[in-house]
Amino acid sequence: MKRGLWAIGVLLFVLFLSGCGARSELEKQAFVVTIGLDKGEEEHQIEVTFQVANPQVNTTQGAEAQNEKPSDTFTITADDLLSAKELAQSSLSREMTFSHLQTIIVGEDLAQDNLFHRIISSAMIDPEMRREAIMMVSKEPAQEFINANRPTMETRPHKYYEFMEDSWRETGYVPISNLNIFFQRTDGELFLAAYATAQRDPKHGVDEDAFLAGEVPQKGGDPVQIIGSAVMHSGKMVGKLNGEETRIAQLLRYHNLIKTMTASFPDPNNEEYRITVIMNQKSHTRIKVNTDQSPLKIEVEVPVRVQINSNLSLVDYTTSKKKRDHLKKSIEKDMEKASDSLIDKLQEEFVGEPFVWYAHARKDFWTAKDYVDYNWGQKFKDAQVDISYDVTIINYGEQLRPPTLEKLDKED
Structure with a gap:
């Protein structure tokens, strides 16, 4: 009886420890917090921009990384997102992971192309792709938007988009848009994605909420403006709504x-x-x-x-x-x-x-x-x-x- 109990105990001990077999040390991982998607020069190819966070900045190890950037940004040209992820390892020493992915930014040119829906749908095969990731459309190529976005009040890129989403719930100028809602509304329904740009084209004499991104008459501050929405029909961008129209669209929902x-x-x-x-x-x-x-x-x-x-x-x-x-x-x-x-x-x-x-x-x-x-x-x-x-x-x-x-x- 004692031998049987001992054997069962050893077996349970081995089962509990076996879960650590596939572990990966944090210092060996590269956490992608933002992805940008643009059309490539060749047909059916895309340019994928990865913004990888530096885990040492703004942490207890910050003293060791005083001269390091809060994130690293680079672009890979490939046939799809997952292929670009593998190709990125050719120059990245750490293992790239999407487990902390917060935001996906799509260039307007790609968003208006039928190719976009196929690209983002095939990428969901990766179990690390988070359906709650924010989805945004940028007026300019996503690569240019990500490189231009250098907020002065927040050095951590993942926190910047998290705080921005919180502010959207207070103003209503921008829809709450993520991949999960996008996939729910690809069968003929309209989906509203956040619209953003780092290009300025200020408009004057307009009501305070009737602006699109880039039109707010602003001097100084962060170069990026996020206001209004990109209208997507069957997974493809077909137009835009300004801040006022976006607010009304949310008020007319049953649950605002x-x-x-x-x-x-x-x-x-x-x-x-x-x-x-x-x-x-x-x-x-x-x-x-x-x-x-x-x-x-x-x-x-x-x-x-x-x-x-x-x-x-x-x-x-x-x-x-x-x-x-x-x-x-x-x-x-x-x-x-x-x-x-x-x-x-x-x-x-x-x-x-x-x-x-x-x-x-x-x-x-x-x-x-x-x-x-x-x-x-x-x-x-x-x-x-x-x-x-x-x-x-x-x-x-x-x-x-x-x-x-x-x-x-x-x-x-």
Whole structure:
């Protein structure tokens, strides 16, 4: 009996230790945190840019790496991503791994090519490819974007993109886009990817959120701007949405990922000024889809909670119900107008929608084949879409009663 127990103990001991057989020391690995994909000079070839983090920078071993760069960037030309990964080992002493991959940046030229979907799909065979990796489209080649992106406030490249994604949830200017969502929406639905550039082409006289990447009138600071979205249909880029349109696209979803966002509207009681508000959704967007009607009818109601953040006109809203109602209706009208404009653009240019409204239509069909035969994209193109906003203003700023212009004139 004792010998039998001893044999079982040895066997279990060997089984537990066998898991360490395929281990790899951290110092022997090269952690890729960013990948850039561009079209190659030869047909059906791509240029893959790898940004490899230096694990010693900003760690307890930082004193030993004071003169070292936080990351190393190089480009390999190959037939596909996994081939490029193998070829990179010809000049890299450490074993390259995608286990810490955070971001995949696609040059706009490649994103508009049918080749892109095949490249990224075949790369998912690698078990190290993370489906939660951020997916971005750059106006210029991804190689140029990665080399130009040298943020002054963050030397660690993986932290830079992580912090940027957190800020997108606060502003709504950029969609939350990753590989997992991309693969979910490659069968006719529209997918919104973050749009970025390091090239400046500032626009003036534009509303604060109606910008695309590169158009924000900025002086100094980091060269990179990330705002707006690249519209992808069946895995291929077909157009762009600016920051305002991207925000609306997220508000029209049943489940909005934006926590809060700041926006400004013309003051209806003094149109020389604009009122800045902080808004969020008090509940889920209400969506009704009637597939039995021809043309297809979609009714959407967006409940929005608003608080006044800046009132430059100094109009006294706290003591006048008429002015408060006027402001509420004015905000609702402006948001409905912008939403209708976005719907027209989607129906005319893209023949699809990124709001996941199709999920509300699928429940009306008995089988998947019935839904496919319905051809949601074409039905949406001719659909009658009614969008309304239910705005609730919860406060009008910190002051109970803002001073009026007449009172300020007397004090001066």
